[in-house]
Amino acid sequence: MAKLLEGKVVAERIKEQIKKDVAVLKIKPVLASVMVGENAGAETYVKSQKKNAENLGIEYQFHKLAADTSESALVEFIQKLNADKTVNGIIIQMPLPAQIDYKKISQHILPQKDIEGMHPANIGKIVFGKAIILPCTPAAVMELLKETGVDLYGKEVVIVGHSEIVGKPLALLLLEKFATVTVCHIGTSKAGKLEEHVRKAEILIVAVGKAGLIKGDLVKEGAIVIDVGINRVADKIVGDVEFEAAEKRASYITPVPGGVGPLTVTMLMRNLVEAAKSQ
Numbered sequence: 001m002a003k004l005l006e007g008k009v010v011a012e013r014i015k016e017q018i019k020k021d022v023a024v025l026k027i028k029p030v031l032a033s034v035m036v037g038e039n040a041g042a043e044t045y046v047k048s049q050k051k052n053a054e055n056l057g058i059e060y061q062f063h064k065l066a067a068d069t070s071e072s073a074l075v076e077f078i079q080k081l082n083a084d085k086t087v088n089g090i091i092i093q094m095p096l097p098a099q100i101d102y103k104k105i106s107q108h109i110l111p112q113k114d115i116e117g118m119h120p121a122n123i124g125k126i127v128f129g130k131a132i133i134l135p136c137t138p139a140a141v142m143e144l145l146k147e148t149g150v151d152l153y154g155k156e157v158v159i160v161g162h163s164e165i166v167g168k169p170l171a172l173l174l175l176e177k178f179a180t181v182t183v184c185h186i187g188t189s190k191a192g193k194l195e196e197h198v199r200k201a202e203i204l205i206v207a208v209g210k211a212g213l214i215k216g217d218l219v220k221e222g223a224i225v226i227d228v229g230i231n232r233v234a235d236k237i238v239g240d241v242e243f244e245a246a247e248k249r250a251s252y253i254t255p256v257p258g259g260v261g262p263l264t265v266t267m268l269m270r271n272l273v274e275a276a277k278s279q
């Protein structure tokens, strides 16, 4: 039976370090959070971010803009935050209204203040192994892998999902550790090859957003399973991997909820403190 890899436990340890780092900064770091329009889901994230920030001695500055804010008005607002020396990090809450393209917007955040780690300059640094600010979810996955104590060198890692926010940057972080990385996606499934890749994974990381996509009996005996997926099924939140069957075969597995999720917001706070240190 697999050991549970719980994000909360790892997060608590990292939070202690963040508190120490905040204590030695000469300022109270400020996180500016920008939300455009109303969204119940995003409001929940904002609440959790605010609580996390305040517990760590970080000021959470919340800006709510009208739902009809234009792309150029949002850019102007971001530029003000860029120029504001008291602001150390900026986060744009998702989803954005249809008239705003997140990809365009994220490029206007100063790379030094881009605490989501999604600015092309920050993503680019991952390629060179020089990134200070890492995208939060891949960073959370790397912390969970560290928690297992496993040496990634030469390990057969299979990532299912190749999004810009999870799969692609994660593959680069794992290559940096000399893991052998296979990235699967919809094309792999359509070609009927997903199963064969999943079966060989010593470390399996799934970030797709489809409940039950990975059948538990495909998990290699003793594998480490990190399930990033978040799916609502009949009032329950589940991941992308069939948990009960996978748990019997894996050595470590993340629960959903309670695995990657709780660590992601902690990574955001760590990025903020790293940003403040470097400014």
Ligand code: NAD
Residues within 6 Å of the ligand: 137, 160, 161, 162, 163, 164, 165, 166, 167, 184, 185, 186, 187, 188, 189, 194, 207, 208, 209, 210, 213, 228, 229, 230, 231, 260, 261, 264
């Ligand atoms: P996305 O929609 O941007 O990407 C989905 C990926 O899955 C793509 O690479 C696509 O090719 C692949 N895919 C789709 N169907 C597939 C199939 N049948 N077989 C193989 N691959 C398939 O998704 P995302 O933004 O990366 O999010 C993925 C999941 O992770 C979602 O459930 C999301 O809610 C969750 N998520 C969780 C966190 C967290 O902090 N825990 C953070 C980000 C995303």
